[in-house]
Amino acid sequence: MKLNLQQGVxxxxxxxxxxxxxxxxRLSGLLDYIRQYSYSLEGKYGGYSYCIPLENILYIDSVExxxxxxxxxxxxxxxxxxxxxxxxxxxxPFVRISKNCIMNTCVLKCVSPLWNHRLExxxxxGEKLIVGRKYIGELKEKLARxxxxx
Amino acid sequence: xxxxxxxxxxxxxxxYTITILCTTAFxxxxxxxxxxxxxxxxxVLLLIGGLHGAGILTGYxxxxxxxxxxxxxxxxxxxxxxxxxxxxxxxFQRIEYFFALTAAYWIIxxxxxxxxxxxxxxxxxxxxxxxxxxxxxx
Numbered sequence: 001m002k003l004n005l006q007q008g009v010x011x012x013x014x015x016x017x018x019x020x021x022x023x024x025x026r027l028s029g030l031l032d033y034i035r036q037y038s039y040s041l042e043g044k045y046g047g048y049s050y051c052i053p054l055e056n057i058l059y060i061d062s063v064e065x066x067x068x069x070x071x072x073x074x075x076x077x078x079x080x081x082x083x084x085x086x087x088x089x090x091x092x093p094f095v096r097i098s099k100n101c102i103m104n105t106c107v108l109k110c111v112s113p114l115w116n117h118r119l120e121x122x123x124x125x126g127e128k129l130i131v132g133r134k135y136i137g138e139l140k141e142k143l144a145r146x147x148x149x150x
Numbered sequence: 151x152x153x154x155x156x157x158x159x160x161x162x163x164x165x166y167t168i169t170i171l172c173t174t175a176f177x178x179x180x181x182x183x184x185x186x187x188x189x190x191x192x193x194v195l196l197l198i199g200g201l202h203g204a205g206i207l208t209g210y211x212x213x214x215x216x217x218x219x220x221x222x223x224x225x226x227x228x229x230x231x232x233x234x235x236x237x238x239x240x241x242f243q244r245i246e247y248f249f250a251l252t253a254a255y256w257i258i259x260x261x262x263x264x265x266x267x268x269x270x271x272x273x274x275x276x277x278x279x280x281x282x283x284x285x286x287x288x
Contacts, residue, residue, distance in 0.1 A: 111277045113270040119277075136273050143280040 029146040032091050033106070039092060041085070043069045043076025052076060054092060058107050058123055060085055062100040072125045095142040097121065098132040105142055 016034055020027060039054040056071045062082040069076040078085065086096050093105040103121060111119045111131065119131035119139075131139060 108281060110281060111274050113267065113274045115267070117266055117270060119270070119274055136270075136277075140273065140277055140280070143277060143284070147280055147283055 025145065026147070032146065033093060035091060039089075041069060041078060041080075043078050045074060045076045050076060054089075054094075054104075055106065057094075058104055058125055058127065059097075059129060060094070060102040070127075072127075093142070093146060095135075095139050097135050097139060098130055101129060103129055103131075103139075105139070105146065111139075 018027070018031065023031070040051040041054065041057065043050055043052050052069055052071060058070050058072055060078070060082065061068045061070060065081075067078040067080060067082050067085060069078055080088070082100065082102065086094075086102055089102065094102050095105055097103045103123075107124045109122045109124050111121050114120050114130070117133050119136060121129045121131050123129065
């Protein structure tokens with residue numbers, strides 16, 4: 001695969017063009033990965049609204065019907081429900097890992113089994129999340145798709 | 151400690167109440183079975199049953215069922231087990247059989263649990279392998 005990078009002050013907007021014969025599974029995973037850079041979610045903090053780039057979000061949590069976006073240093077509140085966010089982020093590396101959490105698989109470091117039949121996901125930031133039994137398959141599928149194995 | 155306060159203690163209370171109600175009702179209706187008379191055997195029975203039920207309700211013991219039906223299926227499963235033990239006690243008229251059955255039931259649970267843990271470990275290994283491959287690609 002050839003990789004061309006053109007850098008110049010005359011470029012107004014960053015543009016990525018993929019030229020290929022056909023989009024295979026592996027390339028599809030790569031496109032999903034790139035796609036998240038064009039997305040951003042709106043989050044509120046201290047009465048102000050911010051646009052948070054998707055790649056900065058580690059995970060999205062829902063507490064008492066309110067959704068929160070975690071970036072490692074900051075926590076923003078989102079006006080969208082977790083279900084809406086899950087649908088919106090379907091083609092990105094984000095995946096539902098429990099009833100109340102969506103995780104960015106790009107920041108997933110490793111997983112380890114817990115004795116209560118759940119998995120503990122360790123993020124690159126050191127934070128730990130619980131992967132519910134029901135969602136282990138979805139997580140595996142997402143990673144395999146990104147890797148181009150599905 | 152928080153887990154204990156939030157999950158285990160309420161679960162034990164709920165299961166204890168159900169156990170007492172079930173065994174009392176069984177005794178009243180059929181005239182046989184475990185009686186809540188404060189004897190040592192009954193308290194041991196209640197302790198085992200309570201811990202078992204609490205384990206199911208808190209999700210530490212593997213059970214079948216999904217989402218909102220999880221608690222319902224857990225309770226039904228437990229009620230069936232309780233009924234089965236009561237009937238056995240009625241037929242054989244010996245509490246030792248009940249203890250033997252409970253022990254067998256627990257051994258099966260532990261074996262099943264071990265099997266589930268092994269499956270989970272395999273899943274975790276597969277996920278970690280995928281993550282490593284991704285890192286290598288990057």
